[in-house]
Amino acid sequence: MNLKDCHNFEDFKKLAKKKLPSPIFHYIDGGSDDEVTLNRNTEAFNDYDLIPNVLNDVSNIDMSTTVLGEKIDFPLFPSATAMHRLYHHEGERASARAVEKMGTIFGTSTMGTVSIEEIGQINKGPKSFQLYIHKDRGLTDNLLERCKKAGFTSLCLTVDTVVAGNRERDRRTGFTTPPKLTLANIIHMTEKGSSIDKSVIDYINEQFDPAMNWKDAEYCVKKWNGPFALKGVMSVEDAKKAIDIGCTAVIVSNHGGRQLDGSRAPFDQLAEIVDAVGDKIEVILDGGVRRGTHVLKALSLGAKACSFGKGYLFALAAGGQKGVEKILANMKTEINRDMKLMGCRTLKELNRSKIIHRRN
Amino acid sequence: MNLGNCHNFYDFRELAKRKLPSPIFHYIDGAADDEITYKRNTSAFDDVDLVPNVLRGVENIDLSTTIFGKKIDLPLYCAPTALQRLFHYDGERAVGKAAQKFNTMFGVSALSTVSVEEIASLIDTPKMFQFYFHKDRGLNDAVMERVKAAKFDVMALTVDTITGGNRERDLRTGFTSPPKLTLSSLFSFAVKPMWGINYLTKGKFELPHLQDHVSEGTSTAVSIGNYFSNMLDQSMNWKDAEKLCSQWGGHFALKGVMSVEDAKRALDIGCTGIMVSNHGGRQLDGSRSPFDQLAAIVDAVGDKMDVICEGGIQRGTHVLKALSLGAKACSGGRLYLYALAGAGQAGVERALNQYRAEIERDMKLMGCTKISDLNRNNLRFRKK
Ligand SMILES: Cc1cc2nc3c(=O)[nH]c(=O)nc-3n(C[C@H](O)[C@H](O)[C@H](O)COP(=O)(O)O)c2cc1C
Ligand SMILES: Cc1cc2nc3c(=O)[nH]c(=O)nc-3n(C[C@H](O)[C@H](O)[C@H](O)COP(=O)(O)O)c2cc1C
Numbered sequence: 001m002n003l004k005d006c007h008n009f010e011d012f013k014k015l016a017k018k019k020l021p022s023p024i025f026h027y028i029d030g031g032s033d034d035e036v037t038l039n040r041n042t043e044a045f046n047d048y049d050l051i052p053n054v055l056n057d058v059s060n061i062d063m064s065t066t067v068l069g070e071k072i073d074f075p076l077f078p079s080a081t082a083m084h085r086l087y088h089h090e091g092e093r094a095s096a097r098a099v100e101k102m103g104t105i106f107g108t109s110t111m112g113t114v115s116i117e118e119i120g121q122i123n124k125g126p127k128s129f130q131l132y133i134h135k136d137r138g139l140t141d142n143l144l145e146r147c148k149k150a151g152f153t154s155l156c157l158t159v160d161t162v163v164a165g166n167r168e169r170d171r172r173t174g175f176t177t178p179p180k181l182t183l184a185n186i187i188h189m190t191e192k193g194s195s196i197d198k199s200v201i202d203y204i205n206e207q208f209d210p211a212m213n214w215k216d217a218e219y220c221v222k223k224w225n226g227p228f229a230l231k232g233v234m235s236v237e238d239a240k241k242a243i244d245i246g247c248t249a250v251i252v253s254n255h256g257g258r259q260l261d262g263s264r265a266p267f268d269q270l271a272e273i274v275d276a277v278g279d280k281i282e283v284i285l286d287g288g289v290r291r292g293t294h295v296l297k298a299l300s301l302g303a304k305a306c307s308f309g310k311g312y313l314f315a316l317a318a319g320g321q322k323g324v325e326k327i328l329a330n331m332k333t334e335i336n337r338d339m340k341l342m343g344c345r346t347l348k349e350l351n352r353s354k355i356i357h358r359r360n
Numbered sequence: 361m362n363l364g365n366c367h368n369f370y371d372f373r374e375l376a377k378r379k380l381p382s383p384i385f386h387y388i389d390g391a392a393d394d395e396i397t398y399k400r401n402t403s404a405f406d407d408v409d410l411v412p413n414v415l416r417g418v419e420n421i422d423l424s425t426t427i428f429g430k431k432i433d434l435p436l437y438c439a440p441t442a443l444q445r446l447f448h449y450d451g452e453r454a455v456g457k458a459a460q461k462f463n464t465m466f467g468v469s470a471l472s473t474v475s476v477e478e479i480a481s482l483i484d485t486p487k488m489f490q491f492y493f494h495k496d497r498g499l500n501d502a503v504m505e506r507v508k509a510a511k512f513d514v515m516a517l518t519v520d521t522i523t524g525g526n527r528e529r530d531l532r533t534g535f536t537s538p539p540k541l542t543l544s545s546l547f548s549f550a551v552k553p554m555w556g557i558n559y560l561t562k563g564k565f566e567l568p569h570l571q572d573h574v575s576e577g578t579s580t581a582v583s584i585g586n587y588f589s590n591m592l593d594q595s596m597n598w599k600d601a602e603k604l605c606s607q608w609g610g611h612f613a614l615k616g617v618m619s620v621e622d623a624k625r626a627l628d629i630g631c632t633g634i635m636v637s638n639h640g641g642r643q644l645d646g647s648r649s650p651f652d653q654l655a656a657i658v659d660a661v662g663d664k665m666d667v668i669c670e671g672g673i674q675r676g677t678h679v680l681k682a683l684s685l686g687a688k689a690c691s692g693g694r695l696y697l698y699a700l701a702g703a704g705q706a707g708v709e710r711a712l713n714q715y716r717a718e719i720e721r722d723m724k725l726m727g728c729t730k731i732s733d734l735n736r737n738n739l740r741f742r743k744k
Binding site for chain 1: 393394396397400519520522523524525526528531532593594595596597598600601614616617618619621622625643644645646647648649652653
């Protein structure tokens with residue numbers, strides 16, 4: 001099996017499984033507790049059906065949209081994820097190049113393994129930096145200043161990781177990051193250095209600040225003073241607060257089922273959030289997206305765009321830059337084909353009339 | 361396993377699997393993306409229950425119904441499907457003759473491997489031609505004229521294949537039409553020698569409705585996805601459909617309508633019927649199943665045009681459920697294609713005979729003697 005046999009998410013996953021040491025594969029693939037939420041994230045899409053329109057002249061399709069202040073070629077982008085050099089030796093260098101080529105937003109994590117500065121050099125397209133607030137508050141200011149300088153176009157604050165989720169697969173496999181791997185963004189900034197020869201769970205619990213609150217988030221919004229997303233919002237109430245503190249977007253997400261098991265799937269919760277705040281803030285759906293039709297369903301309910309994590313990480317593991325390019329190209333092709341089959345020429349034409357809940 | 365062991369849809373499927381080279385079996389059996397819509401097409405029927413009436417005197421059952429102005433003896437017919445000579449060397453001849461025996465509608469695909477003229481000379485029971493709207497307008501006109509001259513009863517314009525669906529099984533098997541013998545597919549063809557011998561000895565494989573209009577001819581290998589994406593006209597719109605409808609001048613249907621809005625527009629442009637269909641789950645995965653959508657469409661247009669429920673039908677009770685909701689008739693593809701692949705005309709006859717026997721038995725058990733006895737009082741939707 002090689003990259004040319006990879007037609008969908010499951011194929012990339014299979015190839016990644018062949019290539020990766022098993023603890024690393026399971027670190028990507030696993031969720032928390034019994035993985036109920038992890039599985040529901042994708043299954044949720046199957047409770048809704050698309051209803052196509054026909055005879056609508058679909059010779060020209062425009063899939064572009066504007067999210068977080070940037071125009072992108074199609075309404076899907078990779079979510080920020082930690083430590084790409086674990087999955088492929090080129091790490092974020094490979095994914096950043098691939099994403100630039102495909103014309104969408106590149107997200108890099110505070111726990112990235114290639115520095116903010118280098119990513120700024122490699123990727124000239126839209127870029128988002130995903131921030132974790134550490135106990136050491138000096139770190140936040142430092143990171144934001146460096147991101148501005150490096151040309152990052154938006155900031156994304158993750159709020160669902162105040163403590164680490166119970167990732168039992170990691171306990172069983174004894175997953176720790178290899179001693180040589182450094183977190184390039186926070187090197188020399190944390191007390192013990194950034195070489196985390198410990199479990200990610202311990203790192204999160206020792207370094208991330210569980211006291212983080214709305215004031216801290218507001219501080220970041222002001223300090224950044226540009227397009228800003230809050231990642232991991234699940235309740236309507238919090239989505240409204242995100243507007244109040246000046247966010248540009250909320251990313252409806254449960255961290256890919258890696259944090260609170262038993263919590264609601266983003267797609268199940270999407271309509272409620274769009275109804276409450278969709279006209280005032282960009283709503284981005286994150287988690288469980290495996291297919292072009294999943295993106296179409298989210299957009300029909302009112303999401304501005306979608307993001308996905310595991311899909312492109314498996315592709316990165318399977319084939320480095322080429323792998324990430326391929327999965328993004330596949331998804332773009334699927335979205336294009338599915339728009340045609342739906343009889344929609346622009347993303348605006350996707351609305352609630354095109355989707356129906358099975359039980360209705 | 362042989363024809364005598366085939367008692368239901370799954371038996372025929374098993375027989376076909378044994379007889380066909382695997383790329384061809386998977387071309388029939390497969391659907392788009394994760395095949396979720398394909399599965400739902402059938403499982404949708406399980407969300408509704410039949411409620412029988414008793415003591416009604418059911419010794420004589422009339423299964424006839426009238427669609428597109430033609431009386432047929434079975435409320436279930438053969439939907440048009442492509443390339444039938446790939447599945448059995450007799451192809452459309454076998455299916456047409458079997459349909460004639462049961463006096464039901466025979467749907468002939470634009471991609472059929474036997475000409476409309478030959479089919480017209482073989483059978484005199486109701487016939488439908490399925491039209492694809494090509495970029496080449498000359499080809500469109502020529503097909504229209506030939507079908508008119510062959511005196512087909514219904515013209516059905518397929519509207520759900522504006523681009524090829526993502527049939528991943530075909531990507532994996534490398535399915536093309538006609539089959540191209542690549543190293544990877546050679547093995548699957550080699551293990552089914554009878555299929556190969558018949559394919560090579562029983563006449564050249566062609567698409568008679570297209571061959572004069574495609575410069576390379578139709579004996580070269582192209583994938584079905586490429587055919588849809590390269591030859592069909594993606595700019596097709598309601599005006600084009602309206603023109604075709606008046607050009608045909610007889611019973612005209614749109615095949616692949618799923619929204620209430622489009623059903624109403626079909627009526628406006630002069631259609632006399634629609635097939636509520638998602639192409640057997642082969643196009644847009646994640647789209648609604650015909651049976652799930654049927655009631656809404658029947659409510660909107662059911663009294664003004666023939667509404668056909670197409671796809672997922674594997675049992676007589678599925679037909680009864682669709683008719684109870686207000687469909688005029690049902691149609692299906694795989695329900696006769698596996699039988700064709702398994703045993704040619706005899707296979708299709710056996711399959712149709714079983715469906716007729718099931719529908720008749722189920723009518724009796726429901727306490728109904730004619731199709732019009734079936735209505736929504738016979739159905740209860742399970743609450744979830
Ligand atoms: C291996 C892995 C590492 C992740 N690292 C981060 C991270 O550093 N910061 C963050 O905000 N989210 C992180 N996430 C969550 C993703 O950003 C995203 O929310 C999630 O993967 C979406 O679900 P999906 O994988 O089903 O698409 C990570 C996810 C995975 C699978
Ligand atoms: C192998 C195969 C070939 C098909 N070819 C055509 C075709 O050429 N034109 C068309 O309009 N529909 C075609 N269809 C769709 C059928 O007309 C019908 O909509 C579908 O088979 C119904 O679903 P069912 O197979 O579950 O009964 C094809 C279906 C199959 C399975």
